[in-house]
Each structure stands twice: as C-alpha cells, then as structure tokens.
Amino acid sequence: MTDNAVPGQFTLVLHSHLPWLANHGRWPVGEEWLYQSWAASYLPVVEVLRTLAAEGRSHLLSLGITPVLAAQLDDPHCLAGMHHWLGNWQLRADEAAMAGNVALGRHEHRLAAAALTEFELRWRHGAAPVWRELVDAQTIELLGGPLAHPFQPLLDPRLREFQLREGLADARQRWGHTPTGIWAPECGYTPGMEVGYAAAGVTHFMVDGPALRGDSSLGRPVRDTDVVAFGRDLQVSYRVWSPKSGYPGQAQYRDFHHYDHATGLKPARVTGKTVAGPDKAPYDPELAAAAVVRDVDDFVRTVRDRLVAESERIGRPALVVAAFDTELFGHWWHEGPQWLAQVLRALPEAGVTVGTLADARERGFVGEPVQLTDSSWGSGKDWRVWAGDQVRDLVELNDEVVRLALDTLDKMRAGATSALRDPVADQLLREAILTVSSDWAFMVSKDSAAGYARERAHQHAHAVREIAAAVGAGQVAKARQLAAGWYAADGFFPGLDARRLPSADPTGTLDRGPQGPAADGPAYEGHA
Numbered sequence: 372m373t374d375n376a377v378p379g380q381f382t383l384v385l386h387s388h389l390p391w392l393a394n395h396g397r398w399p400v401g402e403e404w405l406y407q408s409w410a411a412s413y414l415p416v417v418e419v420l421r422t423l424a425a426e427g428r429s430h431l432l433s434l435g436i437t438p439v440l441a442a443q444l445d446d447p448h449c450l451a452g453m454h455h456w457l458g459n460w461q462l463r464a465d466e467a468a469m470a471g472n473v474a475l476g477r478h479e480h481r482l483a484a485a486a487l488t489e490f491e492l493r494w495r496h497g498a499a500p501v502w503r504e505l506v507d508a509q510t511i512e513l514l515g516g517p518l519a520h521p522f523q524p525l526l527d528p529r530l531r532e533f534q535l536r537e538g539l540a541d542a543r544q545r546w547g548h549t550p551t552g553i554w555a556p557e558c559g560y561t562p563g564m565e566v567g568y569a570a571a572g573v574t575h576f577m578v579d580g581p582a583l584r585g586d587s588s589l590g591r592p593v594r595d596t597d598v599v600a601f602g603r604d605l606q607v608s609y610r611v612w613s614p615k616s617g618y619p620g621q622a623q624y625r626d627f628h629h630y631d632h633a634t635g636l637k638p639a640r641v642t643g644k645t646v647a648g649p650d651k652a653p654y655d656p657e658l659a660a661a662a663v664v665r666d667v668d669d670f671v672r673t674v675r676d677r678l679v680a681e682s683e684r685i686g687r688p689a690l691v692v693a694a695f696d697t698e699l700f701g702h703w704w705h706e707g708p709q710w711l712a713q714v715l716r717a718l719p720e721a722g723v724t725v726g727t728l729a730d731a732r733e734r735g736f737v738g739e740p741v742q743l744t745d746s747s748w749g750s751g752k753d754w755r756v757w758a759g760d761q762v763r764d765l766v767e768l769n770d771e772v773v774r775l776a777l778d779t780l781d782k783m784r785a786g787a788t789s790a791l792r793d794p795v796a797d798q799l800l801r802e803a804i805l806t807v808s809s810d811w812a813f814m815v816s817k818d819s820a821a822g823y824a825r826e827r828a829h830q831h832a833h834a835v836r837e838i839a840a841a842v843g844a845g846q847v848a849k850a851r852q853l854a855a856g857w858y859a860a861d862g863f864f865p866g867l868d869a870r871r872l873p874s875a876d877p878t879g880t881l882d883r884g885p886q887g888p889a890a891d892g893p894a895y896e897g898h899a
Contacts, residue, residue, distance in 0.1 A: 375721065375722035376722040376724075377675050377678045377679050377682075377721075377722050377723060378678060378679070378682040378688040378689065379678040379681070379682050379688040379689040379690055379691065379724065379736070380688070380690050380691070380724045380725070380726045380730065380731055380734065380736060381674050381678065381690075381691050381692075381693070381718060381723050381724065381725050381726075382432070382433060382601075382690065382691070382692045382693070382725070382726060382727060382728055382730070382731055383431070383432040383433070383692075383693055383694075383714075383715075383725070384432065384433045384434075384435070384514070384554070384577060384601075384603075384692060384693070384694040384695075384728065385416070385432060385433070385434050385435065385694075385695060385696070385697040385700070386435040386437075386514075386554045386577075386694065386695070386696050386697060387412075387413070387434065387435060387436045387437065387440055387696075387697035387698070388435070388436075388437040388439070388440050388520055388556075388696070388697075389404060389405055389408060389439075389440050389443065389698075390439065390519075390520065390808050390810040390811075390827075391439050391442075391443065391519065391805055391808070391861065391863055392404055392405045392443065393405075393443055393446055393448055393449050393452075393860075393863070394448065394859075394860040394861075395827060395830075395860065396823065399820070400820040400823040401823075402449070402452055403456075405443055405449060405452075405453075406452065406453050406456040406457075407702060408698050408702045409444070409453055410453075410456070410457060410460065410483075410486050411701040411702040411705070412697055412698045412699075412700055412701035412702045412707075412708075413444070413498070413697070414486050414489055414490065414494070415486075415700075415701050415708035416697060416700055416701065416708055416711065417501055417502075417505070418489065418708070419708050419711050419712040419715075420505055420510050420511060421504075421505070421510075422712065423510070423712065423715055423716070424505065424508050424510040428510070428715070429508065429509045429510055430509060430510075430512070430725070430726050430727050430730055431510055431511060431715055431725065431727075432511055432512075432715075432725075432727065433511065433512040433513075433514050433552060433727045433728045433729070434505075434511045434512070434513060434514060434697070435513075435514035435515070435516060435553070435554035435577075435697075436502060436513065436514070436515075436542075437516050437517075437519075437520050437538075437554075437556075438515070438516065438517070438518045438519070438537075438538040438541045438542065438864070439518060439519045439520055439808075439863065441498065441499070441502075441541070441542070441545055442541075442863045442864060443863075444494075444497070444498035444499075445497040445498055445499050445545065446863070450494075450495065450496070450497065453490065453494075454490065454491075454495065457483060457486055457487040457490055458487065460479070460482075460483040460486070460487075461480060461483035461484060461487060463479070463483075463634040463635055463636060464476050464477075464478075464479035464480035464482075464483050464634075464636065465480060466633070466634050467479065467631065467633075467634045467636055467638075468480070470633065470634075472631070472638060474653065474654075475631070475636060475638045475653070475654065478654070478656055479636050499545040499546060502545075502546055503545070503546040503547060503548075506546055506547075506548050507547075511727070512552060512727035512728060512729045512730075513542065513546060513548055513550050514550055514552045514553055514554045514577075514728070515538055515539050515542040515549075515550030515552075515553050516535075516538050516553045516554050516555070516556060517531070517534035517535045517537075517538045517556060518534040518537050518538045518541065518804055518864065518867075519534065519804045519805060519807075519808050519863075520556040520557075520808055520809050520810065521534055521556060521804070521807045521808065521809055522556060522557055522559045522747075522754075522757040522758075522807075522809040522812065523535075523555065523556060523559050523560075523561075523564060524559045524560060524561035524564070524745065524747075524754060525559075525754070525757060525758060525766065525769070526773070526807060527773050527774075527777065528567075529777060529872065529873045529874070529875060530773060530777070530803070530804070530807070530872075531564075531567065532567055532570075532571075532873055533800075533871065533872050533873060534804065535553075535567065535568075535571050535573075536571050536871075537864070537867065537871070539553075539571060539572070539573075541864065544866075549572065550573075551572060551573060551574045551575070551729065552573070552574065552575045552576065552728050552729060553568070553573050553575075553576045553577075554576070554577050555576045555577060555578070556809050557747050557748060557749060557756070557757065557809050557813070558577055558578050558579045558582070558603075558746070558747050558748035559746075559747045559754070559757070559809070560578055560582065560600075560743055560745065560746050560747070561745050562594065562743065562744065562745075565593040565594055565596045565598045565600075565743070566596060568596075568598045569596045569597070569598050573598060574597070574598060574599065574732065575590065575598065575599040575600070575601060575728055575729070575732050576598070576599075576600060576601070577600075577601055577602075577603065577692075577694060577728075578600045578601070578602050578603075578743065578746060578748075579602065579603050579605075579746065579747065579748035579752055580602045580603045580604055580605045580608075581605075581746065581752040582600070582602060582743060582744075582746035582752065583600065583602040583741060583743075585605075586602075587601070587602030587603060587604045587605075587690075587691075587692060588604075588681040588684070588685050588689040588690060588691075588738075589685070589689065589690055589736050589737055589738035590602075590690065590728075590731060590732060590736055590737045590738070591737070591738055591739065591740060591741035591743075592737065592739075592740040592741070593740065593741060593743050594740065594741075594742060594743065595740075599732055599737055600741065600743055601690075601692050601728050601731065602692065603692055603693070603694040603748065604677065604691045604692050604693060606673075606677060607670075607673055607674060607677050607691055607693045608693045608694060608695065610669070610670060610673050611670065611693065611695065611699075612695055612699055612704075618662075618666045618670075618704070618710070619699070619703060619704035619707070620641060620644065621641060621662055621666070622640065622641050622642055622643060623640055623641070623655070623658040623659050623661070623662035624640060624641055624659055624662060624704065624705065624706055625637055625639070625640055625641075625654045625659065625705035625706065626639045626640055626641045626642070626648075626651055626654075627703055627704075627705070628648070629648035629651055637654070637705070638653060638654060639651035639652065639653060639654055640652050640653070640654045640655060640658065640659070659705070659706050660706075660709065662706070663706050663709045663710050663713060664713070666710060667710060667713045667714050667717055668717075670710075670714055671714065671717045671718055671721045671723070674691060674693075674718065674723055675721055675722070675723060677691050678691055678723065685738075688736070689736075690731050690736040692728070692731075749813070749816075750816075755816075756812065756813055756816040756817070757809055757812040757813065757816070758812075759816060761815060761816050762812040762815050762816055765811060765812050765815065765825070765828055766812070768806070768828060768829070768832055769806060769807045769828075771832075772803055772806045772807070772831075772832045772835050772836075773803055773806075773807060775835060775836065775839050776799055776800065776802075776803035776835050776839065777803075777872075779799060779838075779839040779842055779843065780796055780799060780800065780869055780872060781874060781875075782842075782843075783795075783796050783842060784796075784870075784874065790870075792868055792869075792870065793869065793870075794851065794854050794855070794858070795838065795842065795850045795851055795853075795854045796869035796870075797854075797867050797868060797869050798834075798838065798854035798855075798857055798858050798861075799835060799838045799839065799842075799854070799869070800867065800869045800872060801857075801858075801861055801862075801863070801864070801867055802831045802832075802834035802835045802838070802857060802861060803831075803835050805827075805831040805861060806828055806831040806832050806835060808827075808828075810824065811824040811825065811827055811828040812824075831861070834853075834857045834861070837853055838850055838853050838854055838857070841853055
C-alpha cells in the first residue's frame with residue numbers, strides 16, 4: 372500500500388471473441404478477420420501480460436476467451452493459415468518500402484518480423500499452452516462462456532444449458548481450469564439465467580452498468596442466488612472507447628479505416644475526424660507514443676477520481692470495472708497494447724489496487740441482491756440489436772432451426788438402437804449452434820458485413836434442414852454423407868456429443884440425459 376493509496380479496487384475485463392470463420396471465406400470478411408485480430412491483438416496482448424508477469428505482477432485482469440475463438444486458435448487449419456498470413460504481412464511491408472513509403476515499410480516489417488518470431492516460438496502448435504501459462508501463473512483470471520456465443524435470453528433453455536456446460540468443460544480440457552466467472556455473450560440477461568449459472572458452477576458474470584441501474588460500484592448477487600453480477604462502469608470505460616469518442620480517435624493514433632490499397636497496410640494517422648483518407652497525415656510512431664503517455668495519465672487520473680468519489684458516495688471502498696473487447700487493443704487501436712502495458716504499471720504506482728473479478732468477489736466488493744431484469748450491452752442496453760425489427764427474420768430463422776434440430780434429435784434418441792455416439796446427431800447439433808451465433812444479428816443490426824452474416828446464418832440453417840430431412844426420410848447413408856461433408860467445414864469441438872443434450876421430460880423440466888465424462892468435462896478427443 373503506497374502513501375497515495377485510494378480506497379477500493381480497479382478491475383480490467385477483456386472479452387476475446389470472434390465467430391467461427393475457418394473455411395468460410397477469406398476477404399473482405401472471413402479468415403482474414405481472424406488473422407488480423409490474432410496478429411494485432413492476441414499476440415501483443417499476450418506479450419504485454421508475459422512481460423508484466425516477468426516483473427512479478429499478478430492478478431492483472433480478467434480475460435474472457437470464448438470457446439469458439441479458443442477452438443480456432445488451436446485449429447490446425449487456422450494455425451497454418453496464420454503462419455502464412457504473418458509471412459505475407461512481412462512481404463507486404465517490404466513492398467511498401469520498395470514502393471517509396473520507407474517509414475511505413477520499416478515500421479510494419481519490424482512488427483511483422485517480431486510477430487512471426489513470437490508465433491513460431493510459442494503459438495505454432497496451438498494457443499492453449501500460451502493461455503494456460505498465464506492462468507497457472509495467476510497473471511489473469513480466465514473467464515469462460517457458452518460454446519459459440521449465443522444471445523442466451525432468446526435461446527431455448529435446453530440449448531442454453533448445453534452450450535454453457537460444454538463451454539466450461541471445453542475450457543477445462545484446454546487449460547486445466549474450469550472458469551467460475553463468465554462473460555455472458557453480449558452481456559445478455561433475462562431472469563432465470565442466474566439459476567442456470569449457479570447449477571453450472573458459475574459464481575460471477577458481467578453485465579453492463581445500466582443493468583444495475585447505473586450503480587456498478589459493487590457486484591450484486593442476482594435475485595435469490597449467490598451468483599454475482601458485476602457491472603461495467605461506463606464513466607470510466609467510455610473514457611477509452613464509446614460509441615462517440617475515446618482515445619483511439621485522437622489525431623496522433625494510426626487511422627484504422629484508411630488503407631494503402633496496394634499493400635493493405637494502414638499508412639495514416641487519424642489527423643482529424645473530418646479529414647478524408649487521402650488527405651490524412653502519414654503515421655508517426657513517435658507522435659503516437661507521446662499520445663499513449665498522455666492518455667495513460669488521463670485514464671489513471673480518471674480511475675483514481677472515480678474510486679474516491681464512489682467510495683465516498685456509498686460509504687465503503689468501491690469497485691470500478693472497465694470492460695472492453697480485447698480486439699480493441701491492437702486491431703482497432705494500433706497503440707492499444709502499448710497503452711495497456713503502461714496503464715497496468717501506472718495504476719499501482721498511483722495507489723490503485725488492481726485485481727480480477729474473482730478477487731473483487733473474494734475481497735467482499737459485493738452489495739445487496741439485485742432484481743436484475745432483461746438487459747444487454749448493445750444499443751439501448753436492451754435486446755433490440757438481436758431481436759429488433761432489422762433482424763426479425765433471423766430471430767424467426769433461429770426459432771425454426773432450433774425447434775427442428777431439437778425435435779429431430781429427440782426422435783433420433785428415442786429410436787436409437789445403440790448407445791454409441793452418432794456423428795449425424797453431433798453435426799446436426801453443431802450446425803444449429805452455429806446458426807444461433809449472436810454475431811450474425813449483431814452484424815446485420817450494425818450494418819457491418821450484413822450480407823456475410825445473413826449468408827452464414829442461412830448456410831448453417833440449410834445444413835440443419837438437409838441433415839434433418841435425410842434423417843426424417845430414413846435415409847441413413849445420405850444423412851451420414853451430409854454430416855461428414857458439413858463437418859469438413861464446421862468441425863469445431865470434435866468432442867461435441869449430442870447425447871449430452873438435455874431432453875425435455877413430460878413435466879417440462881430438463882432431463883440432462885447420459886452425462887458420462889461430462890461431470891469432469893467431456894473427453895474432447897481430436898483437439899489440436
């Protein structure tokens with residue numbers, strides 16, 4: 372405790388997620404999105420955390436990694452693609468230098484060479500050991516989540532439970548740790564979900580600040596459970612990134628949107644929000660580095676002031692939680708990893724206690740229970756992004772596909788003559804899970820690659836329909852052939868076992884069916 376110590380605790384939460392992109396296009400949307408995020412965010416953020424851990428620092432932040440992203444970072448196809456992408460990045464940097472933009476070429480070549488070296492040294496055979504090292508060292512708290520990032524409030528309870536339990540089991544198989552905290556996809560919540568969390572062993576989860584009526588100064592037990600909801604402090608979080616402003620929009624930082632089309636590199640700094648791309652000033656790493664120092668100081672001052680004010684307001688030490696997508700740091704905001712490293716050093720020096728969500732819970736930063744209601748962290752803090760008029764067709768598609776998949780799986784289960792796994796049932800369930808990914812509705816509502824999103828949703832829905840049709844017609848050989856074909860593209864979670872899907876009994880309660888090894892996590896054979 373330093374002389375300038377302030378009361379309470381600050382917690383940084385990062386949410387790492389991308390939808391399943393492997394084998395589904397490359398550019399402008401597809402695997403390129405994965406490789407850009409991997410190179411610009413995951414590699415440098417891990418390097419920041421490793422460096423800070425080597426300095427003897429621990430309990431730095433809570434890091435959510437969705438199972439569907441983790442699967443891609445361990446997938447042999449994606450690993451080979453990433454290795455190729457990093458080499459190509461270095462070549463593109465050399466092309467920029469030869470074309471006359473020497474400063475840009477040198478900057479990008481240095482980054483690409485360092486990333487390629489780091490990838491070959493630590494990541495080449497999968498990301499699981501990289502994350503596990505940070506978890507084992509208590510550098511981070513790992514947050515888990517449902518398998519493929521569904522918007523849980525709109526999901527059939529059987530599929531909701533299955534995705535959550537299997538997602539937690541997948542984390543245990545990859546990292547040797549079963550997360551007790553989760554990042555609820557899109558911070559989506561509806562009453563009753565806390566009961567499912569408690570049953571799955573989840574002790575705490577994230578919501579957006581307005582879900583706690585704007586008072587996120589303490590975690591809150593939800594309704595009649597001991598499951599704690601932690602809220603994002605918008606006053607602090609929006610200082611970094613908000614729908615309208617934040618540090619990445621400052622003039623000195625690299626501009627995300629303007630490309631050199633010959634090389635795909637980003638040659639300009641923001642310069643001004645109303646300045647057209649071709650008129651922007653060239654990127655200057657030294658100017659950007661000075662801006663990082665300035666914005667670190669501003670953030671530390673903001674956190675200190677907020678902790679003091681909130682502690683005085685509630686009459687006890689308060690909690691401040693700032694939460695962001697991991698991809699902000701590096702991918703969207705080029706200098707984000709530099710800022711992150713400096714902030715995590717500067718906060719303790721300024722007298723701020725830094726800890727994880729689990730630390731906050733254990734240290735008693737928990738208030739009175741809250742009657743949490745429907746909420747999300749999307750526009751309006753309600754469900755409009757995933758259930759509004761713009762995506763009404765996707766909501767109806769999801770309902771149809773889930774009903775068809777579950778009905779078909781129930782009939783297959785009732786008529787089964789063997790207790791062995793059925794690859795047809797497994798793939799049917801995989802495709803249904805992919806159909807209901809929250810990403811597709813989000814991309815449509817935000818008009819971000821909306822065409823790609825609709826195509827993906829309908830493609831997975833088509834897979835469910837044609838497999839279910841073959842099963843319904845008793846065409847066993849055709850169903851197996853179709854399932855094998857779709858598995859070639861959508862073979863994530865090779866240990867996914869449809870026998871563990873809860874079945875609805877006549878009383879309307881969930882019968883979890885044969886659990887087998889799922890009690891300690893499923894036998895996820897076939898992971899890279």
